[in-house]
Amino acid sequence: MKYGLDRSWQDLTHAHLQQVPRVWRDWLNYPYSLTERLQETLGRKIEVQVLHDGRQTVQAHEASLLQAQLQRARVREVYLSVAEDEPLVLARSILPTASSTGVNREILQLGSKPLGGVLFNKKNPPILQRQISYFKNLGWARRTVYSLRGHPILITEIFLPHLLARLSQVR
Numbered sequence: 001m002k003y004g005l006d007r008s009w010q011d012l013t014h015a016h017l018q019q020v021p022r023v024w025r026d027w028l029n030y031p032y033s034l035t036e037r038l039q040e041t042l043g044r045k046i047e048v049q050v051l052h053d054g055r056q057t058v059q060a061h062e063a064s065l066l067q068a069q070l071q072r073a074r075v076r077e078v079y080l081s082v083a084e085d086e087p088l089v090l091a092r093s094i095l096p097t098a099s100s101t102g103v104n105r106e107i108l109q110l111g112s113k114p115l116g117g118v119l120f121n122k123k124n125p126p127i128l129q130r131q132i133s134y135f136k137n138l139g140w141a142r143r144t145v146y147s148l149r150g151h152p153i154l155i156t157e158i159f160l161p162h163l164l165a166r167l168s169q170v171r
Helices: 022-029 034-042 060-065 102-109 161-170
Strands: 046-057 072-082 087-095 127-135 139-148 151-159
Touching (some): 022 139, 022 151, 034 046, 034 072, 034 087, 087 161, 139 161
Antiparallel strands (some): 046 072, 072 087
């Protein structure tokens, strides 16, 4: 994912959230499974199209959010969409090796299943940090560092323009 995701991030605070268009505020601040919320809101099953899933170089700003001296980690990039429609969300997950072994090894068998199914399986994982940004030609984005059984996972989600069109159809 080469979209200049290393710039313009702001910690999610009430003041920053008030600068965001109203339609996106709840989406950017939503603390639970994004896939489940999309399914509930749109009334359709969300499909996961895996773009990349493997070891890759981690960008410095991602490693610093994870508070780790990482150079490489498992990186999973996916589109979330309804059936064969245009993608609604572009997601990039950084899964350090220590975060995907032992009790967290089930995260290695995701395939085309949503990461939220593992992350939110038993209870809601603690959010260690959340930031938001706006990327011209892409849309609003959030990135969240979750703690999965004591290990950090970074998930960046970009709400693509087609999602706004879909949301306006269900209002």
